[in-house]
Amino acid sequence: MDEKNKLAENLVYQRKLKGLTQKELSDRTNVTVRTIQRIEKGETDPHLQTVKLLAAALEMEVDELLVLEDPKEESIQKKWLLLIHATPFIGFVVPLANIFIPLFLWIHKREDSKIYDDHGRKVVNFQTTMVLAFIVALVMMIFSGNAFISAGPLITIVMVIIPYASLMMLINIFTAVDKQKSYYPLSIPFIRKKRKRKTVNKTATAAIIFLCFSGSGFAQGIERLDGSEISSDSLNRHVKFLMKEAKVPGLAISVFDENEPVYSEVFGYANNNDGRELHKSTNIYGASLSKAVFTVIVMKLVEDGVIDLDTPLESYLPKKIYEYEPKADWHDDYSDLKNDSLYHKITARMALAHTTGFPNWRFFEPDKKLRVKQEPGSGYMYSGEGMVYLQVVLEKITEEPFEELAQEIVFKPLGMENSSFEWQPQFEKDYALGHNEKGQAYKKDKDNEPRAPSTMETTFGDYTRFLTAVLNREILSNGSWNEIFSPQVRIRTLRQFGPLAQEEGDLNDDIQMSYGLGSGLFKTPYGWAASKGGNGSGFEHYSVIFPKAGKGILIMTNSENGESIFKELLELALEDVYTPWEWKNYVPYDQEELGVKRK
Numbered sequence: 001m002d003e004k005n006k007l008a009e010n011l012v013y014q015r016k017l018k019g020l021t022q023k024e025l026s027d028r029t030n031v032t033v034r035t036i037q038r039i040e041k042g043e044t045d046p047h048l049q050t051v052k053l054l055a056a057a058l059e060m061e062v063d064e065l066l067v068l069e070d071p072k073e074e075s076i077q078k079k080w081l082l083l084i085h086a087t088p089f090i091g092f093v094v095p096l097a098n099i100f101i102p103l104f105l106w107i108h109k110r111e112d113s114k115i116y117d118d119h120g121r122k123v124v125n126f127q128t129t130m131v132l133a134f135i136v137a138l139v140m141m142i143f144s145g146n147a148f149i150s151a152g153p154l155i156t157i158v159m160v161i162i163p164y165a166s167l168m169m170l171i172n173i174f175t176a177v178d179k180q181k182s183y184y185p186l187s188i189p190f191i192r193k194k195r196k197r198k199t200v201n202k203t204a205t206a207a208i209i210f211l212c213f214s215g216s217g218f219a220q221g222i223e224r225l226d227g228s229e230i231s232s233d234s235l236n237r238h239v240k241f242l243m244k245e246a247k248v249p250g251l252a253i254s255v256f257d258e259n260e261p262v263y264s265e266v267f268g269y270a271n272n273n274d275g276r277e278l279h280k281s282t283n284i285y286g287a288s289l290s291k292a293v294f295t296v297i298v299m300k301l302v303e304d305g306v307i308d309l310d311t312p313l314e315s316y317l318p319k320k321i322y323e324y325e326p327k328a329d330w331h332d333d334y335s336d337l338k339n340d341s342l343y344h345k346i347t348a349r350m351a352l353a354h355t356t357g358f359p360n361w362r363f364f365e366p367d368k369k370l371r372v373k374q375e376p377g378s379g380y381m382y383s384g385e386g387m388v389y390l391q392v393v394l395e396k397i398t399e400e401p402f403e404e405l406a407q408e409i410v411f412k413p414l415g416m417e418n419s420s421f422e423w424q425p426q427f428e429k430d431y432a433l434g435h436n437e438k439g440q441a442y443k444k445d446k447d448n449e450p451r452a453p454s455t456m457e458t459t460f461g462d463y464t465r466f467l468t469a470v471l472n473r474e475i476l477s478n479g480s481w482n483e484i485f486s487p488q489v490r491i492r493t494l495r496q497f498g499p500l501a502q503e504e505g506d507l508n509d510d511i512q513m514s515y516g517l518g519s520g521l522f523k524t525p526y527g528w529a530a531s532k533g534g535n536g537s538g539f540e541h542y543s544v545i546f547p548k549a550g551k552g553i554l555i556m557t558n559s560e561n562g563e564s565i566f567k568e569l570l571e572l573a574l575e576d577v578y579t580p581w582e583w584k585n586y587v588p589y590d591q592e593e594l595g596v597k598r599k
Contacts, residue, residue: 031053039054047302102127123182125187224551225549245590248561252556253553255574282460283418284556285434285539286539288536293466298352317393336362343372346372353516362385380490391451419462433538522578527548529578564588
């Protein structure tokens with residue numbers, strides 16, 4: 001039984017022992033009935049402050065209510081992780097023992113825990129990669145005809161591969177035992193996470209090895225949601241055709257299968273005015289793709305006990321949010337809320353699910369003032385302001401700037417070296433410009449202060465890495481990912497933005513369109529899909545993943561015409577006919593506009 005379920009069981013027992021209803025316990029603690037219900041169902045990890053309130057009301061110590069993990073079990077886990085990561089050193093004495101011993105340990109322990117499965121796979125993949133790299137380099141040297149004349153190449157191999165492998169092994173021994181984390185760069189994923197089968201496909205492994213070391217590839221089929229395939233060459237041709245027809249200067253697209261990118265290509269120009277080409281490493285403004293990254297940051301802080309999803313945010317602060325002196329240009333100025341009677345109810349869950357009642361941005365309001373426009377938690381209303389409010393509270397709680405939190409929790413662990421929520425000097429060497437509908441480039445906005453829902457600067461390569469991590473449920477626990485992908489609020493409006501956003505209907509009832517935490521959700525025959533778009537400064541992006549199927553797609557464009565080819569690209573590359581393109585107003589470039597103008 002995991003810790004959440006232990007706490008849930010203990011809380012129900014202690015509450016009933018005291019003869020209290022959930023409502024009576026709520027009245028004694030000021031913890032909402034909804035939060036108590038979620039704790040008792042094991043649906044959430046409560047903040048320590050919440051547990052203290054519950055324990056006090058039940059007249060017991062926190063340690064009696066919060067059942068801690070068995071230290072003996074933790075000790076055993078550390079010993080197994082030490083074995084998995086340290087035994088490859090035997091390979092320096094016994095050839096190939098560095099592969100076969102961790103492989104045996106992985107096969108033996110993978111069913112016991114997700115941690116053993118994850119660490120074992122990474123070790124076996126890394127050791128196999130290093131051995132193959134050594135063998136291939138040696139073979140190439142022999143065929144050069146100089147292998148037995150000059151020892152220089154062999155010395156180079158020994159000086160690079162062996163020390164590198166040894167260093168990675170030592171680093172991972174300490175991180176695995178201390179933090180239960182492991183990271184082996186440059187590993188080929190011979191053994192991947194499988195949902196349907198856990199055995200290694202020998203044919204697939206041989207094919208991967210061949211492709212990696214042959215120096216030449218061939219057209220591969222991309223398996224779509226329905227099991228049909230499209231060749232990479234065919235997709236390339238279609239992308240180029242659509243870009244030309246819709247006048248999209250630059251586009252990057254990744255398609256995912258079995259939780260990994262199987263197709264990643266970049267087309268066109270970073271700047272249509274001067275003909276600079278777009279590359280995987282070119283800086284691209286991420287716009288609202290920022291929100292998906294912010295969600296991971298918040299959920300990690302929830303896991304660490306810094307904040308609770310259902311505790312009103314203002315309760316964490318020693319004074320009212322409007323009493324703080326603004327430090328940013330505008331986004332942390334909450335003086336408008338001094339006479340607002342609703343904002344104090346807003347929680348982190350509401351901010352991530354867009355149910356705070358705040359408008360999208362205050363400067364869209366007729367008087368440019370910030371206010372809560374509907375009862376917090378009562379319904380969906382897309383809001384960047386809601387997420388900024390959560391960001392500002394987190395910065396005050398942690399006493400860390402948001403950019404530092406982003407680097408520490410997401411960007412550095414995932415190797416997203418060219419991503420930031422503020423402009424960095426390193427981006428100057430290669431950055432894309434957004435373009436209007438006529439293909440004219442906008443001036444690059446470089447002076448944005450870090451804002452969680454909107455200012456991420458990234459690259460196509462970096463964001464592909466992020467979505468790969470999401471599909472593989474990295475950084476966070478399974479419980480947190482389940483929370484992110486769980487519907488929080490149904491959406492029945494006819495459009496996301498514009499006049500029809502105020503009208504409701506049954507347009508998307510068949511897919512049960514909802515919002516989770518940080519992403520839109522809709523139901524398909526392949527399970528729930530999680531989507532996130534981004535739009536601003538001449539950039540238009542879209543990503544959608546199908547976690548149960550292990551598939552997904554990322555489309556990034558630097559054009560205000562980008563959204564006009566999303567529908568066709570989704571159907572071509574993934575056979576995604578489920579994305580609510582009408583609601584998102586992704587009107588195809590060659591069709592009549594539906595109900596409202598696309599722009």
